[in-house]
Amino acid sequence: MGLLAIFGIHNDTLNRVVSLLILFLVVIWLALIYWTYADARRRIADPMLVGCATLCSVFPFLGTIVYMIVRPPEYLDDVRERELEMQAAEARVAQLGYMLCPHCDAEIERDFLRCPNCMRRLKSPCTNCSRPLDPRWKVCPFCEAEVVQGEPQPTRRRRRRTGTTSESAAVAEVTEAQAPHVGDSR
16 A cells, blocks of 8 residues: 555555556566567577567567567568478479570470570580480480580571661571581581
8 A cells, every 4th residue: 555655546446456457567568578589489590689579578568569560570480381382382393394594584395495485595406316405415315326515506696676678687697607507518
């Protein structure tokens, strides 16, 4: 009765109500400290940051509110689960043979020689069986023919889109650049 009398309350019933209200606020404050600690352990991997978040929540109510604003948006278990799902999806995609063109990111298949979207050469054909060869191979796995290394691939010049005459000139330049590689009899 002495402490509450300081606040000017002399009624026993009112003293009990205020005492219960203070007890209720203290219990909620302690519960918020525990909740902050438990939530931080599920969301933050660093034990020092978990301790800082818990220490921050010791400041009545305000610390927990600040923690709720700056806490990570998802649980560590959810992050791990999402990463595992992504790895499993990537493994399924790799198993299905889904590939992307390294130049334009269009969907291609393993046996494409050229990208159907950007028309760039992806692989060279075998000289014997015309199947696509990986540039690292020394022997064609389909017909066992030796792969000739070091052949310079013909380079294509970029066509200009200004008019039809410049496009036909660019096609002629590409044809001239490829001609010596096809049937060079020197």
